Amino acid sequence: MKKAFIALCIAAAGISAANAQEGQMAAGINLGVAPCLEGDGAPTNFGLGAKFQYNITDPIRVEADLEYWFKAKSISVFDISANIHYLFDITDKLKIYPLAGIGYANLHASAPKVEVIVPNIPGMPDMSEYLEALEDASGSSNASRFLFNIGVGADYDITDNLTANLEIKYQYLKDFNRMPISIGIAYKF
Numbered sequence: 307m308k309k310a311f312i313a314l315c316i317a318a319a320g321i322s323a324a325n326a327q328e329g330q331m332a333a334g335i336n337l338g339v340a341p342c343l344e345g346d347g348a349p350t351n352f353g354l355g356a357k358f359q360y361n362i363t364d365p366i367r368v369e370a371d372l373e374y375w376f377k378a379k380s381i382s383v384f385d386i387s388a389n390i391h392y393l394f395d396i397t398d399k400l401k402i403y404p405l406a407g408i409g410y411a412n413l414h415a416s417a418p419k420v421e422v423i424v425p426n427i428p429g430m431p432d433m434s435e436y437l438e439a440l441e442d443a444s445g446s447s448n449a450s451r452f453l454f455n456i457g458v459g460a461d462y463d464i465t466d467n468l469t470a471n472l473e474i475k476y477q478y479l480k481d482f483n484r485m486p487i488s489i490g491i492a493y494k495f
Contacts, residue, residue: 327361327393332469334359334492340375340383343483351375351383359391359492367391367403373486377416385411385477389455399463407455411479417445451479467494 336355342348355373362368368390375383387409393401457475464470469492477484 327364327367330361330494332359332492332494333357334469334471334490336371336373336473336488336490338373338486338488340477340484340486343485344481347379349378349381351378351381353383353486353488355488355490357490357492365393367393369405369407377414380416382414383411383482384414385409385453387453387455391459393461401461403459403461405455405457405459405473405475409453409455411451411453411482413449413451413479413482415447415449451482454478461492468492469494 334357336353336357338353338355339350340353341350353373353375355371357369357371359367359369368388370386370388372386373384375385387407389405389407391403391405393403395401455475455477457473459471459473461469461471471490471492473486473488473490475486477486
């Protein structure tokens, strides 16, 4: 009985060591939607992103991500952030994690081009140069913001090397708070 108990303990330690994640890396992509929480008529951007993850210890993982949020209501967003995750094993394949992070965002706002049509009236001065300059004006602007993330996510191991994930964050940007929700896939190596 004593030998069976020792053998069971050694097997359990071996299984725990096989599931250890320290030093593990992963790279992946995300698809998401990010509704802005500021004001009426605020944009909801759809986005595409890439991420790189590294497990510092078994439960602690750091992540760098780049995301581009496509234009909605004349506003597009590019952000880069560094997040930290604390992984909780729910089952062998499912992990949940709270996250926190900081980063940088560039917001690009553009107004549509103005098309001006002036009828040809005899005796009126030629305004073609003025009108061309007016039509060429794009009315675009950029704003840079620091951002702060806080949220929750879940990873599901499809195979030993392939993981699907879902993530919901509250993202604070000055005058542009939003709630990105994304799904993704990552390859572990």
